[in-house]
Amino acid sequence: MAASNPQKEEEELDDMKLFDEIMIAPHKIKYINPRYKKVNAKMYDYKCDIKLSVGGSNFKAHREVLMQASDYFSAMFSHDMLEKEQDVIELLEMSPNGFTLLLDYFYHGHVTLNPDSIEDVLEAARFFQVDWVVEVCCDYLVHQLSIDNYQTVLQLADKYQLGDLRGDIFRFLGLNVMRLSEEKDxxxxxxxxxxxxxxxxxxxxxxxxxxxxxxxxxxxxxxxxxxxxxxxxxxxxxxxxxxxxxxxxxxxxxxxxxxxxxxxxxxxxxxxxxxxxxxxxxxxxFMSRGARPTVAMLIFTPDYCTVTYYDIDSGARCQEELAFSGEESQFEFSSIARVGNFLYRSGGYDERVCSSALVYRYNPRYRNWIQLASMAQPRVSHAMCASEDQIFVFGGIEHTVGDIGDEDKILSSAEVYNVRDNVWQDLPELPAGSYNQAASYSDGNVYISGGISADPFDSVPMCTLWRYDIQNRSWHNQRDMLYSRQRHSMTTVGNKLYVFGGYTAANAGPTEVFKDCFSNEVFDIETNQWTEIRPIPETFGHVMRTVGVWNGRFFLFGGGSLHSYYIDEDRMEYGDYVGLSVQKIAVLDVAFPT
The missing domain is CATH 1.25.40.420 (Serine Threonine Protein Phosphatase 5, Tetratricopeptide repeat)
Structure with missing residues (x-):
């Protein structure tokens, strides 16, 4: 991950901080604007040049102070309004109490709120267009009054056009309900x-x-x-x-x-x-409360395991460290698929750097992996995809370490995992052994594209597309992709297969076999036709073969950043930097505080 500067981040947070607060008594809070320029002169001194009559009470003030603090007074004293030349301004229908507290803010940059004063202050802040005071009033209503006076809060929000505060109240309650439940009454x-x-x-x-x-x-x-x-x-x-x-x-x-x-x-x-x-x-x-569509970016190294969650709707991000077993250092060469709201991982390398047959399942609620039934065949760099209740794996490499050195065997075997029974069964073999393919499920069929073949007559990498008919247990050749590729992604949306990224054959000399493939394409299953779609800008850098999709939007990882592709618009969008070491990416429903 990118190095961070805690001191700089803290300073930036301080700059963004809307207010400080001091608890004076239960339900009595002083809100302080840390960026407010206070007035040195005392209120009511001999330099006051304006009088205000508010609800029958009289106040002295300075025109300059009022103009700087309020757009209402700025407009009044700067333009040809009737009150501009008056020495006394009457505001008959406003609470003197609310105006008194607002003057504290005009001169000193703070306002004190309690249940008896909140409506008066809101009335004055709305009238004089003081947005900061309106914001802290909203904070007070949500945090101090929502539990005891929920209906009152909604009435005030409606009366003073504060918007719907219920979402803020629910979020506050969700984060604090255990603490609040311990309070008296x-x-x-x-x-x-x-x-x-x-x-x-x-x-x-x-x-x-x-x-x-x-x-x-x-x-x-x-x-x-x-x-x-x-x-x-x-x-x-x-x-x-x-x-x-x-x-x-x-x-x-x-x-x-x-x-x-x-x-x-x-x-x-x-x-x-x-x-x-x-x-x-x-x-x-069965879903955690507050779970929402989230891009989960997984990072496994010999030293730590973390997952970064990116909330699709809000853009909020949360990073967590996962339990470490010591077996995740070669996580990149395993394969993943989603069933329900769980992520399944198969294969990869074991501690001897041999291909593994182990299978794990990730639960985003508990943030943990559990081990399931192992595959019959150890494999790395294999294709994996899932239907509603089954998981399919195809090909890959069996890497072994023996007395005479390492040995790689390109696999043609295939297996299916029955989620309900926790059992693996063999499938008919691939037409040819291959690895670094992509797989995707659609309507009773599994499609396998590209990869590197064991057949010397196949191109390197391949551009083939094969369809496996699950019911008839048979393989059928489909129209070739427009581009040969390996370590790419293929994802089903409707009746189409979207293929992104990966590597294609390099045009250079023998030292460079593959290069980044920035071309993308879509296969229409009904017409058996490929169509080229928006390419990946080369400024994205290396694009991983993993991809998540949600609601017509793909999430691609490249150049250390998370990017988006919008299907309906055929449009790419640059994303935020998240780090160079992300190894897998998936879309899950995850609950975390924002």
Whole structure:
């Protein structure tokens, strides 16, 4: 990864910081603008040149201070408005309390908020167009009042055109609900509508699902006479499959009296016990709260294992270190495929630098890999793809280390993994042994393109496209690609196969066999035709063969950066720098705080 400068990053964060805050008392906060230029002169000194009558109260001030602090006063005193020449300006329908607190900001760069003053300050800040004060009022409403006065917050947001603050409230609650639940009278004051919408909203929660169930039962127990009728509707919102087997067995019998709850718990127990088949369970109840489409960029070295998550919608990024087993140093030469919301990895090199038959599955919820049934054939640099419930591997290389040296065998064998049964079975062999191919599944068929062949009569690399008919267990030759390539990617979208990047034959002398292939193409399965699409700009640099796709948008990695290709627009877009050592990339639904 690129080297970072912690001191510089901290300074940049400070520059971007909107406010500092001081807790004066519970629900009483002083917000300070760190970039505000304070006024040295005291308020009400002899240099005051304007009087304001606000709701029957009188205030002295300086025109220059008011003009610098507020666009409203700047316009008033700079243009031919009636008030420009007046010594006294009347603002009859405004709260004096709100104006007093706003003057503190005009002169000193801070404002103090509490439940009694928040609406008055909002009214004044909106009237005088003071955006910073409006922003800190929103922060106060979300962080201080949302739990106890959810309806009041929404009413104020609507009245003063603050936008919909519910998303901010849900995110704040998700990150802080465990801490907040420890405060006195939390369960007594927690608004029912807020609790219900919070559980319905798919938002990241910094707590396990066991706590969510406990949150519901404690809330009902705080006022059982009033809240008992809401217990079942709230329990319906619990995602029982996110609980472990022991917790599921310990669920109180009072909740299991409802057949639908008992059925949901039984389903969750089946999910918890069916380790190998978990990727086949589909539905929101099996997804982590707040999981959203994310590009996962995996990095494995002899010293560390990390994954960088890139939120597709927001662009937010999070990097985490994974558990290290010592077997990941040759991760680049293994292959990956996605089933459900799990990532499967097969082959690669073992600790002896021999081809491995091991298979692992990555769970983005727990951020861990577990070992599954091994392939019959150890292999590296092989093709791998998946259907809804099966994983296919083709070809590759069996690399062995013996007494007389290393030996490479180009493989023609193929296997299929049944996810439900955790079992591998042999498939008919490839038409010719090959490696560094790309594979993709579509409607009962698997397509294999390019790679390097063991057949001396094939081009190096190949431009072939083969189709494997799963039902009939037969291979069929399709129209060749427009470009020969190896270590590329091929991905199915609809009834088309999109091929990106990789390497093609070099035109130079014998020392340079391959070069980057910047040409891309798409195969129409129905017409058996290839069409060239937007090439990869050469400024992208080396483009890895791995690619993720989501909602008509491909994610390509090259030159240390993540780039995008938009299918409908046939358009490439430069992306952000993420580091040169990314080895695999996939699109998963991942939950992490932003």
């Amino acid at each position: 939390f369960f007594l004051n927690f608004d029912r509508e807020l609790l219900t919408k919070f559980l319905k909203e798919d938002v990241f929660v910094e707590a396990d699902e066991e706590f969510v169930l406990e949150l519901i039962t404690n809330w009902v127990s705080a006022k059982p006479e009033e809240r008992q009728e809401y217990l079942l509707p709230l329990v319906r919102l619990v995602r029982f499959p996110l609980m472990d087997a022991d917790s599921l067995s310990g669920i109180h019998g009072d909740l299991l009296k409802w057949p639908e709850v008992a059925d949901a718990v039984e389903e969750a127990k089946h999910y918890a016990n069916d380790i190998a088949g978990q990727s086949l369970f589909r539905g929101p109840q």
